[in-house]
Amino acid sequence: MNTLTMAMPKGRIFKEAVLLLRKAGYNLPDQFEDSRKLIIDVPNEKLRFILAKPMDVPTYVEHGVADVGVAGKDVLLEEKRDVHEVLDLKISACHMAVAGLPGYQRGExxxxxxxxxxxxxxxxFxxxxxxxxxxxxxxxxxxAPIMNLAKRIVDIVSTGQTLKDNGLVELERMESITSRFIVNAASYRIKSGEIKTMINCLKVALGEDA
Incomplete structure (x- = not known):
């Protein structure tokens, strides 16, 4: 069985993805999600994890440094990397929005x-x-709006509390965002068995038909 290398974003998505992998039957060590290492090997599961900045995950997968990865839909839309998006993991749900100061009016x-x-x-736009x-x-x-650098911003919104704390309001909802399971094209052929097994295990954990 080949070792699968998986690129993961640091932070909240990583912790939620680890919980999902455990639910899918992968035996990951205790305190795994609290590690400060950037490369974590899990020999018993034939897995290697690369922890990267969220925007870099699709790049590692596209270039084959990682076979598979977990990336937010916002990152995939922004980066437009050549990867296969195969599964909506339904974690780290948020949405992309236009926000600004209350009372903003178009016309400028x-x-x-x-x-x-x-x-x-x-x-x-x-x-x-x-x-x-x-x-x-x-x-x-x-x-940016507070310091008058720009009247509006485009960013991801989860609870909306950060906007509220800074005196901003959501002006337009753009798109719903969740994290996706992505695969390198060559790895999909070379390690198809291992990758398909992982996809099926994740589908079962998500309550979908494998």
Whole structure:
């Protein structure tokens, strides 16, 4: 049996994915999700985990460094990597939204929009028939309207508490987001048995037909 290398995003998605893998029958060590290592081997399950930043997971899978991975739909839409998206894991549910200060009104010429997701945001406003100037930020997107860098932001929203805490409101809901199971194209052929077994085990854990 071949060892499967799995790329996982650090943080909340990783912890939820570990719970799902355990439910799917994979015997992962106690405190596994609390490890600070970036590469974790689980020899008894023939698994190797690579812990990466969420935006990097599809890149590792696309280039074959990892056979499979878990990535948010937001990342897949933004990065547009050449990977197979095979299963909705239904974890880390949130949604993509446009937000800004209360009372925002359209009308400004080429308004600025701040976001971590420039490709996704550009595509959305293009579909809405609105010309905007996209400003890419890497963190604390909520600062942009407060400091008048941009009137609106595009970001993922879970509970909405962060927006509320910073005096912002959701203006438009764009798309529902969950984490997906992705596969490298070559690995799908070379390690098809191991990958199909994992997919079927995950489907059972999700209450779907294997």
């Amino acid at each position: 010429l080429n308004p600025k929009v701040a976001t971590k997701y420039p490709n996704l945001a550009s595509q959305y 293009k579909e809405q028939g609105e010309q905007v100037e996209i400003i890419k930020l890497n963190g604390s997107i909520e600062l």
